[in-house]
Amino acid sequence: MERSLIAAFVIGILVATLSVVLGATNVLGRPPAQVATPTVGLPPDSETDEAAPYCLSKGGKVTQRYPTYNTNAPQDQWLRLAGLRYFCTFLAEPDSSGFQSQISIALDTLYTKQPTLAVLAYLEPVALPPFTGANPATLYCQKLGGTDIWGGEDNAAGGGWVTDAPDSKDNFQVVGMCMFPDGSAIDSWGLTYKANGVVRGTDLSKVVRYQPAQLPNVFVGGASGNQAGVGDVDKTLTETDNGSKLTLHVGDVLNLALDSNPSTGYSWHLTQNDEQVLLPLGEPQFTLGNQTPMPGAGGTETFQFKAVGKGQTTLTLVYMRPWEKDTTPTPQNTFSVTVTVEEPSAR
Numbered sequence: 001m002e003r004s005l006i007a008a009f010v011i012g013i014l015v016a017t018l019s020v021v022l023g024a025t026n027v028l029g030r031p032p033a034q035v036a037t038p039t040v041g042l043p044p045d046s047e048t049d050e051a052a053p054y055c056l057s058k059g060g061k062v063t064q065r066y067p068t069y070n071t072n073a074p075q076d077q078w079l080r081l082a083g084l085r086y087f088c089t090f091l092a093e094p095d096s097s098g099f100q101s102q103i104s105i106a107l108d109t110l111y112t113k114q115p116t117l118a119v120l121a122y123l124e125p126v127a128l129p130p131f132t133g134a135n136p137a138t139l140y141c142q143k144l145g146g147t148d149i150w151g152g153e154d155n156a157a158g159g160g161w162v163t164d165a166p167d168s169k170d171n172f173q174v175v176g177m178c179m180f181p182d183g184s185a186i187d188s189w190g191l192t193y194k195a196n197g198v199v200r201g202t203d204l205s206k207v208v209r210y211q212p213a214q215l216p217n218v219f220v221g222g223a224s225g226n227q228a229g230v231g232d233v234d235k236t237l238t239e240t241d242n243g244s245k246l247t248l249h250v251g252d253v254l255n256l257a258l259d260s261n262p263s264t265g266y267s268w269h270l271t272q273n274d275e276q277v278l279l280p281l282g283e284p285q286f287t288l289g290n291q292t293p294m295p296g297a298g299g300t301e302t303f304q305f306k307a308v309g310k311g312q313t314t315l316t317l318v319y320m321r322p323w324e325k326d327t328t329p330t331p332q333n334t335f336s337v338t339v340t341v342e343e344p345s346a347r
Helices: 002-023 051-057 107-111 117-123 136-143 188-195
Strands: 061-069 085-091 102-106 159-162 177-179 185-187 235-237 245-249 253-260 267-272 278-280 285-288 299-307 311-320 334-342
Touching (some): 051 085, 051 107, 085 107, 102 107, 102 117, 117 185, 136 177, 136 188, 177 188, 185 188, 253 267, 253 311, 253 334, 267 299
Parallel strands (some): 235 253, 245 334
Antiparallel strands (some): 061 159, 177 185, 267 311, 278 299, 285 299, 311 334
């Protein structure tokens, strides 16, 4: 009997204590778990609760995105990875076709007053890397020391930062973000178009909180590998000059600017030239066109040569896919000019 009373007493104390604990006010000041459940599109933590209103005040919208692998496959095969991140997305005014370009930047990257690699990359764009036929946005991101690759360079599964909402005129469900070593992130295509003088969405230089009096020299700009500057070019040819003849003088610099579209796998390849007469300068450069800024749009591939010796040479380039070397190019995919180089002119 005594043991039963003691057991009942102990159980009563435990039940009462548990009731007090469950019903008590949270003494640590933390909200109940159900209150902390994030609302879609709203940051759930104190680090970004001021950034979201700032994004909205600048005309952006807060977007919740998830890191997702295999986005080149049907959606039921996508692999959502751990975590999520909030981005501020800006849409431009509709163009004549109704299209609205957009750009996304990580919410914390937008809001911080401290320098980040993503913002510095946007504020101080550099020359696009040599064209290889690969995605120019990925190549440009890599040139800056970032990455938007999922699963390795040779993995075609794809990936990106994904919203729950499907594609629409004001939402890209999958966006490739250029992620930098400091954790900052920005839309890869928006960053690449900015390097070509095309603003997507909005000019982020006017809305990011980092506003230095002088930009630090973080990214080295300019032309690649021994190329001449714009002011040093003496002659520029385009596809309308196909089949023409040209006279240069030793020391002159020649540009060939030819239409190209990397999304098709095609690129221009130099197949004939006498380097004792015309010396190639650096690697060919790809720049995006000024058309409506859509991923997959074409641009211009530029080759540069310097006249180094007297003589004559036929300069021939073929527009082809690198893996189709046995395919005979059509006349429409062949560019050829005859160049005569003479002694330097008196200047």
